[in-house]
Every structure is written in C-alpha cells, then in structure tokens.
Amino acid sequence: MIREINVKSIIKNVKEMCIQTNYNLSSDMQKAMKSAEKNEKSELGKKILNQLQENLEIADQEMIPICQDTGMTVIFMEIGQEVHFVGGELEEAINEGVRQGYEEGYLRKSVVRDPIERENTKDNTPAIIHYNIIPGNSVKITVAPKGFGSENMSRLFMLKPADGIEGVKSAILKAVKDAGPNACPPMVIGVGIGGTFEKCAILAKKALTRDVDQYSEIPYIRELEKEMLEKINKLGIGPGGLGGTITALAVNINTYPTHIAGLPVAVNICCHVNRHITRKI
Numbered sequence: 616m617i618r619e620i621n622v623k624s625i626i627k628n629v630k631e632m633c634i635q636t637n638y639n640l641s642s643d644m645q646k647a648m649k650s651a652e653k654n655e656k657s658e659l660g661k662k663i664l665n666q667l668q669e670n671l672e673i674a675d676q677e678m679i680p681i682c683q684d685t686g687m688t689v690i691f692m693e694i695g696q697e698v699h700f701v702g703g704e705l706e707e708a709i710n711e712g713v714r715q716g717y718e719e720g721y722l723r724k725s726v727v728r729d730p731i732e733r734e735n736t737k738d739n740t741p742a743i744i745h746y747n748i749i750p751g752n753s754v755k756i757t758v759a760p761k762g763f764g765s766e767n768m769s770r771l772f773m774l775k776p777a778d779g780i781e782g783v784k785s786a787i788l789k790a791v792k793d794a795g796p797n798a799c800p801p802m803v804i805g806v807g808i809g810g811t812f813e814k815c816a817i818l819a820k821k822a823l824t825r826d827v828d829q830y831s832e833i834p835y836i837r838e839l840e841k842e843m844l845e846k847i848n849k850l851g852i853g854p855g856g857l858g859g860t861i862t863a864l865a866v867n868i869n870t871y872p873t874h875i876a877g878l879p880v881a882v883n884i885c886c887h888v889n890r891h892i893t894r895k896i
Contacts, residue, residue: 616697616752617697617698617699617752618695618697618698618699618752618753619698619699619700619701620698620699620700620701620754620896621700621701621702622700622701622702622703622704622705622707622708623702623703623708624896625700625705625708625709625712625754625756625896626708626709626711626712626715627712628712628756628894628896629690629708629709629711629712629713629716629756629758630712630713630715630716630719631716632712632716632756632758632892632894633688633712633713633716633717633720633722633758633760634716634719634720634722635892636758636759636760636890636891636892637680637681637682637685637686637720637722637760637890638674638675638678638679638680638681638720639674639675639681640671640675640681640888640890641826641889641890641891641892643826643827643828643829644803644827644864644887644888644889645671646828647827647828647864647865648664648667648668648671648801648864648887649668651664651801651854651861651864652664652665652668654860654861655853655854655859655860655861656859656860657853657854657858657859657860659853659854659857659858659859660853660854660855660857660858660859660860660861663853663854663855663857663859664801664854664861667854667887671888680720680722680723681888681890682762682886682888683723684723684725684762684763684764685717685722685723685725685739685760685762686725686760686761686762686763686890687725687726687739687742687743687760687761687763687766688713688717688739688740688742688743688758688759688760688761689742689743689745689758689759689760689761689820690709690713690742690743690744690745690756690757690758690759691745691747691755691756691757691759691821691824692705692709692744692745692746692747692754692755692756693747693749693754693755693756693757694746694747694748694749694754695748695749695750695751695752695753695754696748696749696750696751697751697752698752698753698754706744709742709744710740710741710742713738713739713740713741713742714738714739714740717738717739718738722739723739724736724737724738724739725739725763726738726739726740726741745817745820745821753895753896754895754896755893755894755895756893756894756895756896757824757891757892757893758891758892758893759820759823759824759890759891759892760890761820761885761890762886762888764797764798764799764886765794765797765798765799765802765884765885765886766883766884767797768790768793768794768797768798768884769790769819769881769882769883769884770786770789770790770793770881770882771812771815771816771879771880771881771882772786772879772880772881772882773812773877773878773879774786774877774878774879774880775877775878776875776876776877776878778878779878780839782878782880783808783839783878783880784839784842784843784846786880786882787804787806787843787847787866787880787882788843788846788847788850790804790882790884791804791847791850791852791862791863791882791884792850794884795852795856796852796855796856796857797856798884798885798886799855799856799886799887800852800853800854800855800856800861800862800863800886800887801854801861801862801863801864801887802862802863802864802884802885802886802887803823803827803863803864803865803866803867803884803885803886803887803889804843804844804847804863804865804866804867804882804883804884804885805819805820805821805822805823805867805869805882805883805884805885806818806819806822806843806866806867806868806869806880806881806882806883807819807820807821807822807868807869807870807871807879807880807881807883808868808869808870808871808878808879808880809870809871809872809873809878809879810871810872810873810879811873811874811877811879812879814871814879815871815879815880815881816881816883818869818870818871818881819869819881819882819883820883821869822867822868822869822883823867823883823885823889823891824891824893825867827864827865827867827889828865829867831867831868831869833870836868836870839868840865840866840867840868843866843868844863844865844866847862847863847866848860848861848862848863850862864887864889
C-alpha cells in the first residue's frame with residue numbers, strides 16, 4: 616500500500632540528526648573508545664585516549680561539536696518503493712535539513728560551491744546523497760558527516776584478479792601506513808571490495824556507518840576484518856599517531872560482485888569520532 620510522507624518530516628529528521636551526530640558520539644564508538652583505553656599498552660597512548668574521551672564528555676555536556684571539523688554531510692537514503700513523497704522535492708528537503716541543522720547547531724560550514732573557485736556555500740550544503748530503493752513503505756536515513764583530515768587519507772586501488780586476497784590485504788595496509796597520524800587515530804577503516812571504480816568507494820563509505828562492534832555476516836570477510844585489525848594495530852602508529860598498540864578500533868568490509876577482469880578495492884579511513892546516526896520513519 617502506498618504511503619505518503621511529507622518532506623517536512625525529512626527536513627526535521629535530517630536537521631536533528633546533523634546536530635545530534637556532531638554533538639554526541641554514537642554508543643558503539645563510545646564503547647570502542649573505552650575498550651581501547653583499557654587495552655592500550657602504551658602509557659602515552661592511554662593518556663591520549665583518556666583525553667579524547669574527556670573531550671567527548673565536555674562536548675556532550677556543553678552541547679558543542681565533538682570535532683571542530685563538522686564535515687561534509689554524507690547521507691544514505693533507503694526508500695521503500697511504496698513511499699510517495701508530498702509537499703516538495705525530496706532532495707531539496709534533505710539539503711534544507713542539512714542547512715537548518717548546521718545553522719541552528721552552530722556547526723562549522725565547510726562546503727565550497729566549486730572545487731576550484733572555492734567560494735563557501737555558508738550553510739554546508741549540498742550534501743552527498745546516496746539513494747537506494749528497497750521493498751516496503753518506510754524510509755531509513757543514515758547521516759554520516761565526514762571530516763576531511765581522514766577523508767584525504769583514503770585510497771582506491773584497481774587491482775588485478777590475480778592479486779587475490781593477499782593483494783587486498785596489502786592495499787589496506789598500504790592505505791593505513793600512508794595515512795599514519797594524519798587521519799587522527801585511533802581510526803575506523805571502511806573497505807569496499809568489488810563492483811566498479813565508483814561502487815567500491817561507496818561500499819567503503821557505507822561500511823563506516825556499520826556499528827564497530829558488528830562483524831560481516833560473510834564468514835571469510837569476518838575473518839579478514841579481524842585479521843586486518845590485528846595487523847593494523849601492530850603497525851605502531853597508535854593513538855594520536857604518537858605510538859601505541861591501538862591504531863584502529865575496527866575494520867568494516869563490504870563486498871559486491873565484480874567483473875571477471877577486475878578487483879577494485881577502496882579504503883575509506885575515518886578518525887576516532889566516526890560520526891553516524893540512523894533513523895527509520
């Protein structure tokens with residue numbers, strides 16, 4: 616049965632989500648940070664992790680951003696095919712929600728209208744929006760602001776099929792090594808394997824929105840996530856890039872079918888805040 620949703624609901628939810636995810640670290644990340652401090656072997660690393668958590672507590676108490684870079688807003692829209700939007704255009708509503716959220720939440724506006732001319736849009740729009748049509752009559756919204764300190768450290772590799780899983784492992788490790796302290800560790804590593812040039816990048820981005828305490832449902836990918844996390848944490852980069860045993864909090868991997876001649880791999884690195892929030896309406 617067709618369900619009508621007024622786009623005013625989209626504006627309201629996106630606005631609230633932009634503010635909430637920039638002010639409050641998600642519960643899965645809070646648990647991961649506490650666990651990291653407990654398990655970190657370096658005293659300096661422990662101190663840094665403690666300071667990072669103090670910063671998060673202050674942000675929560677005083678209602679200020681958990682990071683000064685409030686990111687470019689990435690939004691995943693999963694829309695039931697039986698939904699009919701009324702009251703305006705969907706994409707305009709999403710961007711209006713972002714505009715209101717960043718203005719009312721006093722969040723830093725970081726988006727420029729043109730990549731070369733660099734004029735600031737002054738409201739953090741437009742957002743990066745990914746749409747997916749699914750069965751049913753509900754809408755699932757995931758808001759994931761992405762700061763560019765870590766975004767700039769991300770990589771895409773067009774491997775050969777013969778490179779196989781060892782090539783994938785090498786690509787992930789190379790991306791993390793090259794990022795070093797620049798991605799504000801401890802990091803969360805989103806990986807996309809398969810699809811095409813652009814598809815694997817979206818897979819990697821979406822992987823960052825999965826709770827860090829959840830592994831892939833695919834057995835060999837689950838083992839790969841665990842193996843890569845262990846190897847990354849042996850690199851010695853550590854919290855703040857100052858050495859230690861916790862360089863990453865999680866490695867989340869998504870896969871997709873690909874062409875017989877290709878093996879695309881994208882590594883989307885995120886800093887320790889890894890902002891993400893999901894609502895269903």
